[in-house]
């Protein structure tokens with residue numbers, strides 16, 4: 001898998017999203033649509049982005065009973081998205097059902113990632129509220145192992161955990177990491193951040209970058225800087 005930068009399109013609606021994408025002209029960035037934009041605009045925004053010829057990660061983090069997730073994934077697969085995700089906490093049975101739903105009649109399917117522990121959850125909350133009697137690192141590696149055993153392609157995790165996940169699950173198991181900031185820039189609400197260059201060294205395969213690109217005066221230049229620092233291209 002070629003290393004890549006995924007731009008988080010954290011916009012409230014289609015007009016703002018299309019204005020932003022128009023700035024990229026003939027460039028073809030890999031983009032991510034999350035809950036806010038998808039719930040506001042529905043499948044139409046996905047079709048519009050695919051019509052522009054862009055690769056798309058639909059970040060809806062499914063977590064429900066296996067049958068429901070299987071049916072929902074079948075709908076997302078028909079939207080021709082390139083990558084989807086779900087919560088590993090939904091169990092191996094739920095992840096297997098998701099893969100069945102995602103697989104198209106011709107045998108192809110979008111890439112599928114699992115969220116291990118959200119980077120907004122800390123170890124104290126996990127242990128006290130969720131009664132998970134293990135360290136954060138142990139939990140992330142355990143969930144990543146479940147994900148790999150199920151046949152999914154990788155996990156979304158902090159770049160700080162990417163190395164441990166690679167060590168446990170092998171070099172071909174994808175790590176997609178948000179929490180990226182240019183050196184010296186504001187962290188916003190991200191607690192633990194890394195530069196694109198450090199994320200590359202950490203073993204991250206793809207980085208998800210929102211505000212450092214969407215909030216830049218020149219988003220195309222910021223995206224190119226990110227791609228250059230992360231991939232060397």
Ligand code: C5P
Nearest residue numbers: 008010118119178179208209210211212
């Ligand atoms: O603006 P920023 O670069 O912080 O955006 C990061 C993106 O990655 C957001 O869309 C956020 O929802 C997503 N994300 C995250 N942490 C996770 C999973 C997803 O920041 N653990």
